Amino acid sequence: MAGAMRPEPGTLDEGALKELIAGELGAVRERSHGLTTEVLDEAGLTAQVSPLMSPLVWDLAHVGNYEELWLLRAAAGAEAMRPEIDGLYDAFEHPRAERPTLPLLPPREARAYISAVRARVLDALPAVRFEGGGPLTAGGFVYGMVVQHEHMHDETMLATHQLRKGAPALLDPPARVAPTGPGPAPEARCSWRRGRSRWASPTTRGRTTTSGPPTPSTCPPTTSTSNP
Ligand SMILES: [Fe+2]
Numbered sequence: 001m002a003g004a005m006r007p008e009p010g011t012l013d014e015g016a017l018k019e020l021i022a023g024e025l026g027a028v029r030e031r032s033h034g035l036t037t038e039v040l041d042e043a044g045l046t047a048q049v050s051p052l053m054s055p056l057v058w059d060l061a062h063v064g065n066y067e068e069l070w071l072l073r074a075a076a077g078a079e080a081m082r083p084e085i086d087g088l089y090d091a092f093e094h095p096r097a098e099r100p101t102l103p104l105l106p107p108r109e110a111r112a113y114i115s116a117v118r119a120r121v122l123d124a125l126p127a128v129r130f131e132g133g134g135p136l137t138a139g140g141f142v143y144g145m146v147v148q149h150e151h152m153h154d155e156t157m158l159a160t161h162q163l164r165k166g167a168p169a170l171l172d173p174p175a176r177v178a179p180t181g182p183g184p185a186p187e188a189r190c191s192w193r194r195g196r197s198r199w200a201s202p203t204t205r206g207r208t209t210t211s212g213p214p215t216p217s218t219c220p221p222t223t224s225t226s227n228p
Contacts (some may be wrong), residue, residue, distance in 0.1 A: 010139065014130050021143045022122060028150045029118065035157040036060045037111050039169040045107045051097040053160045057107050058089070058099045063150045064114025065089040067121060075142050076124035082113065 012020060036045055036056050045057040054062075065086065072078040080086070087093050088102050105113060128137055136142045161170055 017130065017140050018125055021140055021147070022125065024147045025118065025121070025143070028147050028154065029114075031154050032060060032063060032150060032157070033111075035154055035161065035170070037107055039171075042107050044164075044169065046100070046104070048100040049160055049163045049165070053156070053163060054096050054099045055104065056157055056160055057110050058102075058104055059153045059157050059160075060107070061085070061105050061110040061113060062089040062091065063153050064110070064117045066149055067114070067146050068117045070142050070146055071121045072117065072124065075128055075137050076121075078120065078124065081117065081120075085113075 037060070040056065045060075046055050048055050065082075066089075068081055069086075073080060085105065088104060094102060104110070130137055130140055161168070
């Protein structure tokens with residue numbers, strides 16, 4: 001959570017830290033939806049593009065199930081919401097190659113489930129003790145773990161997008177430069193490669209990254225990439 005304009009969690013009182021946590025939870029969820037239900041239809045979300053990757057809808061429900069396990073059951077002491085689906089989204093129980101054969105939640109249901117989890121997490125957050133509540137919640141530790149876990153799966157989802165065939169689903173963000181003719185100016189079309197990208201994690205925003213959407217063929221090459 002480090003950054004020039006980002007408060008350091010260790011410097012905040014509990015109320016401010018909980019506000020920061022709520023904001024980080026919201027930001028990562030926006031990113032997850034932007035990689036799944038906002039850009040692909042049901043067929044795209046349930047397809048497996050490679051045996052090395054999960055269907056995107058598995059990642060989506062998995063992050064919500066993980067959040068339920070840790071932030072509701074472990075941190076807030078809540079009862080399981082959907083205990084019958086825990087095994088489906090246990091990464092150790094089912095390797096990626098077999099996940100398409102599981103009776104996964106359909107995309108609409110997966111989104112409803114993770115949204116319901118999130119609503120309960122935010123409802124419970126004010127009452128969770130960060131001091132004197134044990135190591136799991138001390139300093140908001142488990143919340144940071146869950147936020148990082150979802151960002152990690154967002155990176156996995158980006159890799160899945162890169163392996164998809166056909167037209168890319170992740171389109172350029174809205175142009176920041178006023179177009180000078182029909183369609184966006186070339187600089188605007190390519191600007192995501194050099195500037196902030198809503199697909200980037202908070203730690204990669206502002207830097208060139210290969211984790212963004214596929215590169216338009218008309219964009220000039222950049223030199224600072226971390227992967228071939
Ligand atoms: Fe996971």
